[in-house]
Amino acid sequence: MGLGRPLLEINALHTAFRMQDRYFDAVDDVSFSLEKNEILAIVGESGCGKSTLATTIVGLHNKANTRISGEIIYQNLNLIDLNETLYNRIRGNDIGMIFQDPFSALNPLMTVGDQIEEVLLYHSKMTKEERGLRVRELLLQVKVEDPEGTATRYPHELTREVLQRVGIAVAIACDPPIIIADEPTTSLDATVQAQILDLLSELREATGAGIILITHDLGVVAEVADRVAVMYAGQIVETAGVVDLFTDPKHPYTRSLLRSMPQANGPFESASRELYVIQGDVPSLQQLPKQGCRFAGRIPWIPFSAHEESPKMHEISKGHFVRCTCHESFRFEGESE
Numbered sequence: 001m002g003l004g005r006p007l008l009e010i011n012a013l014h015t016a017f018r019m020q021d022r023y024f025d026a027v028d029d030v031s032f033s034l035e036k037n038e039i040l041a042i043v044g045e046s047g048c049g050k051s052t053l054a055t056t057i058v059g060l061h062n063k064a065n066t067r068i069s070g071e072i073i074y075q076n077l078n079l080i081d082l083n084e085t086l087y088n089r090i091r092g093n094d095i096g097m098i099f100q101d102p103f104s105a106l107n108p109l110m111t112v113g114d115q116i117e118e119v120l121l122y123h124s125k126m127t128k129e130e131r132g133l134r135v136r137e138l139l140l141q142v143k144v145e146d147p148e149g150t151a152t153r154y155p156h157e158l159t160r161e162v163l164q165r166v167g168i169a170v171a172i173a174c175d176p177p178i179i180i181a182d183e184p185t186t187s188l189d190a191t192v193q194a195q196i197l198d199l200l201s202e203l204r205e206a207t208g209a210g211i212i213l214i215t216h217d218l219g220v221v222a223e224v225a226d227r228v229a230v231m232y233a234g235q236i237v238e239t240a241g242v243v244d245l246f247t248d249p250k251h252p253y254t255r256s257l258l259r260s261m262p263q264a265n266g267p268f269e270s271a272s273r274e275l276y277v278i279q280g281d282v283p284s285l286q287q288l289p290k291q292g293c294r295f296a297g298r299i300p301w302i303p304f305s306a307h308e309e310s311p312k313m314h315e316i317s318k319g320h321f322v323r324c325t326c327h328e329s330f331r332f333e334g335e336s337e
């Protein structure tokens with residue numbers, strides 16, 4: 001890595017899916033960087049492009065029907081230029097991915113111990129004995145009870161909680177400097193959610209990895225993130241440090257998401273009030289407006305003149321960026337100026 005360069009740098013990334021011979025951008029001009037030892041949360045409603053962004057970074061798209069452009073710079077390489085063989089070396093070794101549904105991410109026909117060992121077999125020169133020891137060490141690290149017994153089990157014999165811990169062990173087997181966790185706690189109950197988030201924080205402490213945490217849940221963000229990128233309709237609309245984002249949110253979308261948070265008195269808010277409902281839906285890829293602020297249709301009481309024609313990211317304070325100028329005059333319906 002070049003001196004002073006972030007761990008991962010994403011510049012003007014576009015991921016477009018082909019539908020009936022036309023390409024539609026699910027990730028549209030996304031730029032951000034990830035530093036060592038930080039947890040960057042990417043937050044947004046379902047359909048905003050978060051998973052597409054994650055799977056683009058780990059190179060999981062089929063080039064036959066997906067068009068990717070821009071830069072994903074890791075160790076002076078643009079990952080989007082890599083062929084499958086080279087990407088396979090990076091995936092698992094340099095970038096570990098934790099999926100939302102551990103059951104479908106694991107092979108039902110292999111014991112979980114063998115699945116963790118498979119990653120080591122592919123990426124390391126460890127002997128069989130060393131791999132066995134490492135599997136045990138990893139299962140201990142992710143706090144699975146009875147690591148030896150668990151290693152011999154098949155996925156269907158384990159609970160979701162244990163499976164997600166195994167999924168994390170697979171992702172961190174080779175000590176990757178980058179971990180991408182896509183909704184890692186969504187399918188788990190609240191107590192386990194908190195434990196898995198603690199585990200991610202501990203991993204970051206122990207390894208100094210940079211973690212991209214994808215979630216629709218601002219409670220999760222408040223719990224563990226250092227920095228946040230808010231994504232809407234394929235674009236990042238606001239990035240800020242976590243305290244800044246919760247105490248001084250700017251973009252109307254961020255403010256609306258915060259207002260619709262189930263527990264309004266989370267760590268950064270004191271007053272509770274009625275939950276807010278954001279009008280309408282995230283537009284489908286075919287319905288994305290070609291020009292103007294993509295959130296305009298969901299805040300129709302704000303005049304079009306308040307939006308930029310081609311919204312750009314503006315740095316409004318150090319490290320706090322907002323897309324479009326509409327935040328300057330935005331207020332909720334019925335809210336006094």
Ligand SMILES: Nc1ncnc2c1ncn2[C@@H]1O[C@H](COP(=O)(O)OP(=O)(O)OP(=O)(O)O)[C@@H](O)[C@H]1O
Nearest residue numbers: 017026044045046047048049050051052053284285
């Ligand atoms: N393979 C695909 N082909 C066509 N469109 C797709 C494909 N995958 C995703 N999309 C579309 O891309 C947009 C972004 O989807 P994506 O799954 O990345 O969003 P998300 O924010 O991760 O939502 P969720 O949390 O529901 O997964 C959506 O409009 C979705 O319908």
